Amino acid sequence: MIEVYKHTPLYRFLLFCNESGLERTVLDCGAGGDSPALGLFASYGYAPTGIEFDPAQLELSGSYAQAKGMDLNILQGDMRQLSFADGSFSFVYSYNSVFHMRKQEVITSIQEMKRVLKPGGLLFANFLTVNDFRCGEGVDLGEHQYEQFDDDLPVIHSYYRADEPDVMFKDMEVLYKEDRVLERLYNGERIRQGFVDYIAKK
Amino acid sequence: MIEVYKHTPLYRFLLFCNESGLERTVLDCGAGGDSPALGLFASYGYAPTGIEFDPAQLELSGSYAQAKGMDLNILQGDMRQLSFADGSFSFVYSYNSVFHMRKQEVITSIQEMKRVLKPGGLLFANFLTVNDFRCGEGVDLGEHQYEQFDDDLPVIHSYYRADEPDVMFKDMEVLYKEDRVLERLYNGERIRQGFVDYIAKK
Numbered sequence: 001m002i003e004v005y006k007h008t009p010l011y012r013f014l015l016f017c018n019e020s021g022l023e024r025t026v027l028d029c030g031a032g033g034d035s036p037a038l039g040l041f042a043s044y045g046y047a048p049t050g051i052e053f054d055p056a057q058l059e060l061s062g063s064y065a066q067a068k069g070m071d072l073n074i075l076q077g078d079m080r081q082l083s084f085a086d087g088s089f090s091f092v093y094s095y096n097s098v099f100h101m102r103k104q105e106v107i108t109s110i111q112e113m114k115r116v117l118k119p120g121g122l123l124f125a126n127f128l129t130v131n132d133f134r135c136g137e138g139v140d141l142g143e144h145q146y147e148q149f150d151d152d153l154p155v156i157h158s159y160y161r162a163d164e165p166d167v168m169f170k171d172m173e174v175l176y177k178e179d180r181v182l183e184r185l186y187n188g189e190r191i192r193q194g195f196v197d198y199i200a201k202k
Numbered sequence: 203m204i205e206v207y208k209h210t211p212l213y214r215f216l217l218f219c220n221e222s223g224l225e226r227t228v229l230d231c232g233a234g235g236d237s238p239a240l241g242l243f244a245s246y247g248y249a250p251t252g253i254e255f256d257p258a259q260l261e262l263s264g265s266y267a268q269a270k271g272m273d274l275n276i277l278q279g280d281m282r283q284l285s286f287a288d289g290s291f292s293f294v295y296s297y298n299s300v301f302h303m304r305k306q307e308v309i310t311s312i313q314e315m316k317r318v319l320k321p322g323g324l325l326f327a328n329f330l331t332v333n334d335f336r337c338g339e340g341v342d343l344g345e346h347q348y349e350q351f352d353d354d355l356p357v358i359h360s361y362y363r364a365d366e367p368d369v370m371f372k373d374m375e376v377l378y379k380e381d382r383v384l385e386r387l388y389n390g391e392r393i394r395q396g397f398v399d400y401i402a403k404k
Contacts, residue, residue: 001246002204004217012210044203162383180382181364 002044007037007095009178009197013124014044016175016199020122022090025049029079029113030097031072032057036064037095038072049089051077079109084116092117093124096195099158102145106158110168117202123172124199127160131181131194135159162196172200204246209239209297211380211399215326216246218377218401222324224292227251231281231315232299233274234259238266239297240274251291253279281311286318294319295326298397301360304347308360312370319404325374326401329362333383333396337361364398374402 005011017026024046028038031050038048038061052058052074065072077083079094080101092113098106106127113123128135130144134157138148144159162179176199183192207213219228226248230240233252240250240263254260254276267274279285281296282303294315300308308329315325330337332346336359340350346361364381378401385394 004213004220004246006214006217008210008214008217011206011213012208015206015208015210018206044206174385176384176386178382178384180380182378182380183376184378 003039005037005040006035007040009126010037010040010093010095010124012176013091013093013122013199014040016122017041017046017091018044020090020120022118022121024091025089026091026093027051027084027089027113027116028074029082029092029094029109030100031074032059032061034060034064036061036072036074037093038074039064039068039070041091042070042072046091048072048074049084050074051079051082053078079112080105082112082116086115087118087121088116090118090121091123092121095124095126098125099128099160101156101158102141103143103158107168114172114202119202121202122175122199123202124197125165126195126197127165128157129179129181129194129196130159130161131192132159133192135194159194160196165196165198169198169200172202174198174200205241207239207242208237209242211328212239212242212295212297212326214378215293215295215324215401216242218324219243219248219293220246222292222322224320224323226293227291228293228295229253229286229291229315229318230276231284231294231296231311232302233276234261234263236262236266238263238274238276239295240276241266241270241272243293244272244274248293250274250276251286252276253281253284255280281314282307284314284318288317289320289323290318292320292323293325294323297326297328300327301330301362303358303360304343305345305360309370316374316404321404323404324377324401325404326399327367328397328399329367330359331381331383331396331398332361332363333394334361335394337396361396362398367398367400371400371402374404376400376402
C-alpha cells in the first residue's frame, strides 16, 4: 500500500501531472529530509530526480530510500544553478524549500526550475507569506527577509505578500494558486503558518 | 495502484486518522458523486459508510463503486438526522457538502456528526468562506446565505467568515484549521474560491 505523505498540496500537483499525459519525469528541488516527497511520485510510476543542498537532509532521504527499497536518485545540488540541460523534465517542484534563501536567490532558483522544464511542463512552488507567525522574528534583512534559527542553526526565511510571487510566473500559465493560513499544534503549541502555492504551465 | 483523489485536503485528514491508531471505521456525510472520497479511505483499509441526500449523486457514486469493484456502503440519508447510534464511528467527515444548507441546518448537521463520533474520534468538515467569488450572488437569505443555481438547479450556499465556524467546534480540540483562498481555471475562466477546513478531536 502506498504511504500517505505529509506534503498534502503535492497530491493536487500529482493530479495535474497525471492528467497532463506528459512523460513521467520529475525533479524535486530541495528533495532531502526524512520523508522525501519523491517517494510519492516514484510510487505513481514517475522517474524521480532530486537535488538537495544540505548534506544532513541528503543523508536522511538516503536512509528513507534504503529502508523503503526505493531509488529516488537524490543528488547533492544547488537550485540556484541546476546541473541539468534545458527542458530535461516534464515536471519540476519545490515544496517548503525555496524560501530558505534571499528573495533575489529565490528569483534565480525559479528561473532555473523553468529552464530545466520541458515546454508544456508543469511547475509547483510554494512560498511563505507575511501571515506566518514567524514573519518579523530574527535579524531583519529588509523586504520581509529574516535571519532566524531552526533547531539552533541559522537560516534565512523570506516571506511574501500573497500576490508578490506572481511576477515570477508571468511568462507561464498559472493553473492553480492557493493562499492559505493554517493553524496547527506544534510541540503542544498552536502555531499559525502562511503559504502561497502555485501550479504553472511552461 | 491507488487512484489519486481530487479531494486534496482529505489526504491530510487521512494522515491524522492513520496516526490516531483508532479502529478504521469512517462515515462520509455527503458521500455521493462521480468520484467518491470514500474510495480513498477504502483503499487504505477503512470500513466505509456514507450517506447522500441527492438520489442523482447516489447513483453516480454507485456507478463508480461498481466500476471499481468497491463496496463503499453509501446509503440514502440526511446529515441533519443521522440514522446511526451515538459513538458509531472513529472518523466522520463532510467534504464540500455541509454548506449546501442554511446555517441553522449546518449547526444541526455538525452536532449530528459529533454525536455519531466515538470519544477520541476525529471530525473533518469544511465551509465556504465570504472570500468565495459567488458570495453575494443570488437571492439573499441573510447572514451570507444565498439561494443560487448549480447546473440550473436551485441550491442554498452558506458562506462564513474564517472564524465563524469556530463555535461549532468549541467542545472539541481543533487539531488543524486552514483558511484558504484558491484561484483555478473552470470552464476556461479563472475563478476564486474560499474555504475553511477543520480537523477536530472529540
